[in-house]
Amino acid sequence: MRQFLLASPILIPLVATAVTAMLWSRPAAQRRVGLVAATLLFATTLGLLGEVLSGGMVVGQMGNWPAPFGVTLVVDHLSAAMLVITGLMGLAVAVYAMGPRAEERDRAGFQPLFHALLLGVAGAFSTGDLFNLYVWFEVMLIASFGLLVLDRTREQLDGGIRYVMLNLVGTTFFLLAVGLLYGLTGTLNLADMARVAPGVENQGALAAAAVLLLVSFGAKAAVFPLFNWLPASYHTASMPVAAIFAALLTKVGVYAIIRVFTLVFAHDHALFGPLVGAIAMATMVVGVLGAAAHYDIRRILSFHIISQIGYMLVGVALMTPLAIAGSVLYVIHHIVVKANLFLVAGAVRQMGGSFALARLGGLWATAPLLGLLFLIPALSLAGIPPLSGFWGKLVVIRAGLEAEAFLLAGVALAVGLLTLYSMIKIWNEAFWKAAPEPAPAAGWTRAQRLATFAPIVLLCGVTLTIGFWAEPFAAFSIAAAESLLDREGYIAAVLGAQPTRLAEAVP
């Protein structure tokens, strides 16, 4: 049963991709299959989380090949949490994508690509093998290419080219690093690599390969200075696509950084800690300043993705249990909030007729519920208590102060304030000021309205739950951090008590 649960987050989207692709000419049937698959995915990930909470790490050897030889799937606390969030986002966006313009999107192939994206993301979160991680990255990437240029507008083609070019180079760096690490350690299994890495003679070459990995994961996570592709492309995508991108794609990069640098390169923390710390600070500042300079909702939100990535890297920079717990809590909170803001932006576009702040206005008078649903994720993003972002920021900043990284903590605080500035800017312009011209009547059916608002309300509910009932989430994050720092436990769980010595078998 455990093994079945372990593989199902990969199997369900795989089957859904195949089935929706076969139903190519029948968009309505595709949508139904897609919704069922997304619901199933969410349910199984919840089951998997329960399994991890009750019985510890779930490990499975695919094809029954013993540990370092075959592909291992490992789901620990962090992976389980990421999978649940993936399931939740998959469900929310699958419902949201039934809203306005669903027919056009599905005719262009939204459903198969969307489930292929979930497949890649779920695979990346469950695998315990470096080369397999590369393969999942590619699955995710090629699906995201297709999704980004779904409408084939000029804007999307231009944004798509920027996105594709930088990501192609980024993943080739990943491949190069995989080759070098295989040459140095003689293994591709992450646990085996973690066991062998501290004893590798040529630590300089190992660090060089680690930097290559940092570059490629960093490009994926949009950290400073590799973030330019994100604000150039995300805002061109259609809203359900932008929401799922904002929720999951960059976070896979963050997850990979956390996983690899707490597991394989933890012994070299003296080198990578300050490096990642500097990157984190620069990312926070650059992202938030970029957002301050823009007046298009989608572009403001895109820049805020970058800024928030900085907070998530604090854990790797400091490597204390509290800091890593902060990163985990922050990732969980951020995915929900960020995706929700993009969903709200889509609703604003539908009701106000534009994404440009100059053309919006008066929405508080015409759509007070939408205003409320915007304020919850927006204030949470800025870290206003008692919403979820406050707890995330609190833990991250407190970890920074305890580790005496005062500069990092100070930057995190200042960036929080500037985030509030951007959110208030959207509020003032889109909701508060008088409408520049009478808003065009919202042309949508009752079903479309329901499909748009149901996921927004759901995600607002999750944000409020994390905010008002933070204790279980904080306790979970601390358990996840402890399990991430327990490298011996991970290695033993994957390789068994007596690891097969693959590394020494290579000439």
Next chain:
Amino acid sequence: METALALTIGVLVAAAAYLLLARDLPRALLGFVLLGTGANLAILAAGRVGTMAPPLVASGAEALAAGAANPLPQALVLTAIVIGFGLAAFALVLVMRAHAEFGTACAEDMDEAERPDEVPATARPALAPAAARKEAA
């Protein structure tokens, strides 16, 4: 053999870096293909280039004979080639669509995605007195 491989990888990556800096998108794409080839050769070299004996298990034997070539890098490179081909094919189609749409394949002439935002009246900086007079006039 290893020296020759290392030199080849170096030349490929250098050529790829040069091509990727081009503003002409088909050139940049060729750069990506070369970079991928360099990475594939690096994996092959990382698996140690030794004997040329094929890694086949003889009938009746339980394991590979000693001295057989390492099969793992070959499997990895094969996977990487397939993925690289798919990505390059997609990127090529994207560049062709962009060329048809924009009439150019030069990255600098495509500026559809990053136009300046329309600034709301309330967010515009207050005009300096001289400029304000000019505006009024």
